[in-house]
Amino acid sequence: MKKILNYINGELSPSNTNTYLDNYDPSRGMVYSQIPDSDEKDVERAFKAANAAFPKWSKLPKEKRSAYLLKIAELIEENLEELSRAESKDNGKTIQLAKSVDIPRAAANFRFYGTGILHYAAHAHEMEELAINYTLRHPLGVVGCISPWNLPLYLFSWKIAPALAAGCTVVAKPSEVTPMSAFLLSEICIKAGLPPGVLNIVHGLGSKAGNAIVAHPGIKAISFTGGTKTGAHIASVAAPQFKKLSLELGGKNPNIIFADCNYEKMLSTTLHSSFSNQGQICLCGSRIFVERPIYEKFKNDFVERTSKLKVGSPESSDSKIGAVVSESHMEKILSYVELAKKEGGSVLCGGKRMILEGEFENGYYIEPTIIEGLSYDCRTNQEEIFGPVVTLTPFDTEEDVLHWANSVIYGLAASVWTENTSRAHRIANELHTGIVWVNCWMLRDLRTPFGGVKSSGVGREGGFEAFDFFTEPKNVCIKYN
Ligand code: NDP
Numbered sequence: 074m075k076k077i078l079n080y081i082n083g084e085l086s087p088s089n090t091n092t093y094l095d096n097y098d099p100s101r102g103m104v105y106s107q108i109p110d111s112d113e114k115d116v117e118r119a120f121k122a123a124n125a126a127f128p129k130w131s132k133l134p135k136e137k138r139s140a141y142l143l144k145i146a147e148l149i150e151e152n153l154e155e156l157s158r159a160e161s162k163d164n165g166k167t168i169q170l171a172k173s174v175d176i177p178r179a180a181a182n183f184r185f186y187g188t189g190i191l192h193y194a195a196h197a198h199e200m201e202e203l204a205i206n207y208t209l210r211h212p213l214g215v216v217g218c219i220s221p222w223n224l225p226l227y228l229f230s231w232k233i234a235p236a237l238a239a240g241c242t243v244v245a246k247p248s249e250v251t252p253m254s255a256f257l258l259s260e261i262c263i264k265a266g267l268p269p270g271v272l273n274i275v276h277g278l279g280s281k282a283g284n285a286i287v288a289h290p291g292i293k294a295i296s297f298t299g300g301t302k303t304g305a306h307i308a309s310v311a312a313p314q315f316k317k318l319s320l321e322l323g324g325k326n327p328n329i330i331f332a333d334c335n336y337e338k339m340l341s342t343t344l345h346s347s348f349s350n351q352g353q354i355c356l357c358g359s360r361i362f363v364e365r366p367i368y369e370k371f372k373n374d375f376v377e378r379t380s381k382l383k384v385g386s387p388e389s390s391d392s393k394i395g396a397v398v399s400e401s402h403m404e405k406i407l408s409y410v411e412l413a414k415k416e417g418g419s420v421l422c423g424g425k426r427m428i429l430e431g432e433f434e435n436g437y438y439i440e441p442t443i444i445e446g447l448s449y450d451c452r453t454n455q456e457e458i459f460g461p462v463v464t465l466t467p468f469d470t471e472e473d474v475l476h477w478a479n480s481v482i483y484g485l486a487a488s489v490w491t492e493n494t495s496r497a498h499r500i501a502n503e504l505h506t507g508i509v510w511v512n513c514w515m516l517r518d519l520r521t522p523f524g525g526v527k528s529s530g531v532g533r534e535g536g537f538e539a540f541d542f543f544t545e546p547k548n549v550c551i552k553y554n
């Protein structure tokens with residue numbers, strides 16, 4: 074059985090514990106590889122390597138750092154097929170999705186930050202009393218990057234690429250549930266000739282290896298994407314050490330549909346925003362609010378189109394919905410369907426585990442599920458489910474829908490569908506979220522700030538915001554005659 078290895082100081086090595094954790098293929102519900110169960114000693118070794126590499130890496134001309142990142146982007150693209158298959162097997166997402174979204178976007182992250190750093194400039198502020206301020210931006214040092222399982226390489230690279238480009242060295246941990254593409258990335262970094270210690274990848278449990286990264290006194294900042302509860306724990310460990318923190322956490326995003334929208338465009342995009350990646354994208358719109366005049370029509374069309382989405386093996390080219398990431402996650406999602414029924418909801422379609430035939434019979438498949446008849450403030454409509462489950466609610470006024478949309482503890486993203494430009498601006502302005510999409514979903518411009526408000530996180534990633542995070546500003550004020 075394939076054994077994944079840590080990537081420390083430029084080399085692939087087992088954990089000092091010499092123990093391994095099972096890694097599952099969720100499409101078959103079986104163990105197919107093993108990952109090192111690393112502990113704080115492995116993190117210490119990774120830190121030492123990163124710390125030793127920092128002086129040289131941070132002083133390397135930007136153009137040279139850029140060249141390494143572009144080489145990594147190139148190698149990701151060259152290995153698109155292998156990486157997509159690996160991501161799909163590890164996570165349960167369809168190969169098609171990995172090939173068209175996850176892996177190309179991972180390469181795009183390295184390319185974007187590899188070129189972005191060449192344009193990142195210091196600011197200067199001139200004063201009337203013959204003085205000038207200029208603000209230097211120095212890389213922080215060794216930083217920690219911790220990422221989740223839903224978009225494994227895509228989110229891992231979204232953190233690592235700006236950190237490396239900014240001149241930091243990195244100790245990173247991918248999710249224990251989906252370690253494979255990060256392991257393949259370490260092989261790519263070796264091929265790209267990335268200097269030893271610049272990037273270190275430690276595999277293992279969040280509570281052990283992840284926690285050791287967060288608690289390490291030498292690690293200057295933590296960039297974390299994951300659940301809100303884990304984010305709160307990380308903040309409680311990192312804050313007393315005054316570490317910089319970027320936390321991208323959970324969401325419960327509203328999708329607000331007005332009667333005057335471009336109906337066909339809205340319907341097909343809403344299928345994606347509801348069920349892409351089995352609904353396991355932090356940006357999925359899981360609460361769908363529909364203006365009453367089109368509610369019944371939308372409901373019928375949406376249920377019909379959803380029922381036709383093929384749930385199947387992630388390897389099959391006609392599958393639209395693959396497996397959810399793990400058995401425990403599947404149980405959690407299904408428990409929310411039961412909760413929704415108890416709360417008075419009617420399941421319009423789906424709602425059950427799906428058993429496939431043959432080698433996939435033990436896989437973790439859930440039918441895409443639509444539920445109506447729930448109040449906006451019940452638990453099903455307030456808590457993050459993170460699966461192929463959405464709720465439908467009709468609304469009559471802007472005031473009501475805004476109140477309901479903003480009623481959750483989360484504030485990551487929202488979608489609004491209307492052809493009325495004034496209304497689009499008005500609603501976008503009033504939504505308590507970090508991101509609003511009007512007449513689209515998940516349209517990403519990497520230059521824009523990405524992140525949430527309230528319990529969806531602290532700080533922003535994306536564009537120069539990420540460089541601001543991984544650097545420390547120092548203002549120099551010079552008085553002259
Ligand atoms: P978790 O919070 O469980 O885990 C995220 C990462 O943190 C994993 O690598 C995990 O390791 C690690 N971790 C867990 N406990 C600790 C700890 N005590 N100290 C340090 N690291 C730790 O999230 P999931 O992996 O379940 O991801 C799903 C969540 O991520 C959802 O809530 C989703 O909304 C959110 N998310 C947010 C995004 C955003 O941009 N806002 C984007 C994508 C997802 P291990 O896996 O080994 O436990």
